[in-house]
Amino acid sequence: MNDVSEISYAEAIKDAMAIALQADERVFLMGEDIGVYGGAFQVTGDLVHRFGEDRVIDMPISELAGAGVAVGAAVNGLRPILEFQFSDFAALAMEQIANQAAKMRYMLGGEVSVPVVMRFPSGSGTGAAAQHSQSLEAWFGHVPGLKVVQPSTPYDAKGLLLAALEDPDPVMIFEHKLLYKVKGEVPEGHYTVPIGKAAVVLEGRDLTIVASSIMVPRALDAAGELARQGVSAEVIDLRTIRPLDRETIVKSVCKTHRLLCVYEGVKTLGIGAEVSASVVESEAFDFLDAPIVRLGGAESPIPYNPELEKAAVPQKENIIDAALALASGVR
Amino acid sequence: MTGYFKQQASPENLDDRPFAIRHYSADRLKDALYRMHLIRRFEESAEDCYMRGLIHGTMHLSIGQEASAMGACMSLTPDDQITSTHRGHGHCIAKGADVARMFAEFFGRQTGYCKGRGGSMHIADVAGGNLGANGIVAGGIPIAVGAAMANKRLHPGRVVVSFFGDGANNEGAFHESLNMASVWKLPVIFVCENNGYGMSTSTARSTAVEHIATRAGGYNMPAGIVDGNNFSDVTEAMQPALRRARTGGGPSLLECKTYRWRGHSKSDRNLYRTKEEIQQWQRKDPIARFESSLLEYGIATQHQIQQTADRVEGDIERAIDYAKESPQPSVKDLLKYVYTEQQTP
Numbered sequence: 285m286n287d288v289s290e291i292s293y294a295e296a297i298k299d300a301m302a303i304a305l306q307a308d309e310r311v312f313l314m315g316e317d318i319g320v321y322g323g324a325f326q327v328t329g330d331l332v333h334r335f336g337e338d339r340v341i342d343m344p345i346s347e348l349a350g351a352g353v354a355v356g357a358a359v360n361g362l363r364p365i366l367e368f369q370f371s372d373f374a375a376l377a378m379e380q381i382a383n384q385a386a387k388m389r390y391m392l393g394g395e396v397s398v399p400v401v402m403r404f405p406s407g408s409g410t411g412a413a414a415q416h417s418q419s420l421e422a423w424f425g426h427v428p429g430l431k432v433v434q435p436s437t438p439y440d441a442k443g444l445l446l447a448a449l450e451d452p453d454p455v456m457i458f459e460h461k462l463l464y465k466v467k468g469e470v471p472e473g474h475y476t477v478p479i480g481k482a483a484v485v486l487e488g489r490d491l492t493i494v495a496s497s498i499m500v501p502r503a504l505d506a507a508g509e510l511a512r513q514g515v516s517a518e519v520i521d522l523r524t525i526r527p528l529d530r531e532t533i534v535k536s537v538c539k540t541h542r543l544l545c546v547y548e549g550v551k552t553l554g555i556g557a558e559v560s561a562s563v564v565e566s567e568a569f570d571f572l573d574a575p576i577v578r579l580g581g582a583e584s585p586i587p588y589n590p591e592l593e594k595a596a597v598p599q600k601e602n603i604i605d606a607a608l609a610l611a612s613g614v615r
Numbered sequence: 616m617t618g619y620f621k622q623q624a625s626p627e628n629l630d631d632r633p634f635a636i637r638h639y640s641a642d643r644l645k646d647a648l649y650r651m652h653l654i655r656r657f658e659e660s661a662e663d664c665y666m667r668g669l670i671h672g673t674m675h676l677s678i679g680q681e682a683s684a685m686g687a688c689m690s691l692t693p694d695d696q697i698t699s700t701h702r703g704h705g706h707c708i709a710k711g712a713d714v715a716r717m718f719a720e721f722f723g724r725q726t727g728y729c730k731g732r733g734g735s736m737h738i739a740d741v742a743g744g745n746l747g748a749n750g751i752v753a754g755g756i757p758i759a760v761g762a763a764m765a766n767k768r769l770h771p772g773r774v775v776v777s778f779f780g781d782g783a784n785n786e787g788a789f790h791e792s793l794n795m796a797s798v799w800k801l802p803v804i805f806v807c808e809n810n811g812y813g814m815s816t817s818t819a820r821s822t823a824v825e826h827i828a829t830r831a832g833g834y835n836m837p838a839g840i841v842d843g844n845n846f847s848d849v850t851e852a853m854q855p856a857l858r859r860a861r862t863g864g865g866p867s868l869l870e871c872k873t874y875r876w877r878g879h880s881k882s883d884r885n886l887y888r889t890k891e892e893i894q895q896w897q898r899k900d901p902i903a904r905f906e907s908s909l910l911e912y913g914i915a916t917q918h919q920i921q922q923t924a925d926r927v928e929g930d931i932e933r934a935i936d937y938a939k940e941s942p943q944p945s946v947k948d949l950l951k952y953v954y955t956e957q958q959t960p
Contacts, residue, residue: 310769343795344791344794344795344798346791346794346795348757348787348788348791349756349757349760349788349791349792349794349795350757350791350795351757352754352756352757352758352760352761352788352792353757353758353760353761353764353792353795354761355757355758355761356698356746356757356758356759356760356761356762356763356764356765356775357761357762357764357765358761359746359758359761359762359765360696360761360762360764360765360766360769361765361769362764362765362768362769364761379751379754379788380754380757380758380788383750383751383754384749384751384754384758388747389952389953389954389955390732390952390953391729391732391733391737391739391747392728392729392732392733392737392739392741392747393727393728393729393730393731393732393733393952394730394951394952394955394956395728395729395739395741395742396741396746397955428953429953429954431954452954452955452957453954453955
């Protein structure tokens with residue numbers, strides 16, 4: 285077993301990239317200010333000094349072409365990891381992501397694969413307001429051909445990135461900016477976390493909380509408080525939103541009979557809708573003892589004012605309140 | 616600007632025959648003629664199949680633009696690559712594709728280049744170096760730059776030619792890509808087939824510069840403008856661009872002035888240009904001009920040209936038969952190729 289050390293989510297991602305750069309000549313990083321600057325969130329850090337400017341490439345502020353270049357390079361045998369400075373800037377690159385990367389293999393009848401990895405720092409909570417704070421993963425989750433992951437821990441951040449690099453298809457990684465400094469145990473060396481598998485991160489009896497990204501630690505915090513109040517919550521970390529691990533969700537709801545979906549993206553037509561549908565379309569429907577509850581982002585852009593910003597996405601207290609209401613009558 | 620791609624005076628240039636006649640063997644020139652005929656007849660036959668309801672969807676014909684497709688591909692090796700456009704049948708054939716598999720694709724058959732998943736707008740021949748036509752204007756340009764980036768590392772000397780139309784020159788992807796390719800000195804050649812119209816909107820109404828080649832100045836790369844209906848001029852203009860790309864000098868932009876005889880697509884009612892304009896360009900038929908040149912310089916006889924045309928007729932007929940007889944894809948395979956099939960451990 286590899287040695288385990290306590291490192292941050294950002295360090296875990298950097299560790300994964302360093303391992304990949306070391307092990308595979310085809311791997312390279314591309315992004316805005318990822319070289320000597322070290323990346324807007326210091327995720328690439330000093331990698332340019334270790335691997336050189338040919339492997340850690342500062343690109344012009346051209347998200348659309350950057351995404352297309354990554355696609356072309358991937359088709360031709362390289363393994364690009366493209367960092368977006370903020371996930372919001374993906375809007376500039378959606379043509380290449382949704383029309384090209386996602387569809388090229390299909391349109392060409394399986395003659396090519398597009399093994400591109402794109403990393404998107406996302407989410408609110410940094411006071412960066414409406415254009416630097418969104419959670420857009422559901423946009424990408426709606427596109428067949430893409431895989432979409434949302435690590436919530438340093439361990440998963442590293443393991444999912446290394447899995448993405450082994451994946452022959454485009455993998456979109458949504459990293460939460462507030463998680464970058466969060467520490468956790470991470471084994472040294474190479475390991476992968478499977479794409480498409482959710483994790484039951486806390487077992488419980490009374491309700492299932494399905495969460496992703498930063499909502500996982502918030503749900504776990506909430507579950508601690510719920511336990512003190514006599515409610516046993518099971519927490520599922522989706523980890524991947526496309527392909528969605530419906531089996532793990534359904535199994536849990538069959539056990540707990542109650543479902544609370546928590547996600548940061550805008551509530552309407554978001555991850556929670558898909559998770560809910562997965563349950564009501566399954567055998568778990570017959571087990572439901574209460575209506576499903578979704579806690580998602582507000583139907584507004586992310587505001588600048590700190591109190592407004594907090595109110596725009598689910599917080600621990602909202603999760604506790606929703607869970608207590610949902611579990612009322614359990615005992 | 617046009618002068619950039621003109622050859623410097625050299626002993627070879629004392630020979631005043633057109634570049635292509637001097638540069639390529641008679642066999643290669645005759646093969647180029649065969650391919651240009653094949654493009655023309657492929658498209659006319661595809662159009663005919665469409666009118667008769669044998670092919671559905673839509674298609675964008677490049678009839679009248681054969682010299683730019685063939686001329687740009689003439690000095691490419693099988694390992695060189697292209698990215699193409701929605702008007703991409705000519706590029707595909709010029710790069711060496713088999714018209715039987717192209718027709719099979721148009722007929723939606725499993726034996727088509729894209730196994731019936733792509734159709735006309737996504738026609739490709741990956742093994743032959745064609746990374747695909749593209750339904751998005753300028754969509755293929757950044758991909759070409761990325762492909763060139765990979766080639767620079769993995770296969771030095773290989774070149775990517777990115778075809779696009781005049782319409783693409785106003786897309787952000789075009790500008791971002793030219794800049795990036797130039798900053799990183801990538802082995803890519805941007806070939807603009809300027810046929811005067813982005814769908815119905817003329818370049819005069821859409822584009823702030825008279826010549827799209829002018830755009831290259833903003834990206835510090837050499838550019839040339841050629842008569843895109845003159846096969847030899849296109850091949851000649853490609854030479855310095857190819858040399859520059861193959862030797863690490865970086866990208867170039869070539870603008871081929873040409874014209875499409877047909878409408879934009881099958882829905883075009885031709886309300887934006889005159890019959891006279893079309894007829895004027897038809898008198899500059901790139902195939903007829905190439906044939907005259909071959910005759911004039913004794914490369915081919917009238918009889919051989921006729922034989923070429925006859926051979927094309929037979930090949931097209933057999934290709935359509937192959938397509939018609941090919942199996943349909945199975946509906947149960949609808950989801951195949953969305954993701955790469957992986958062995959489950």
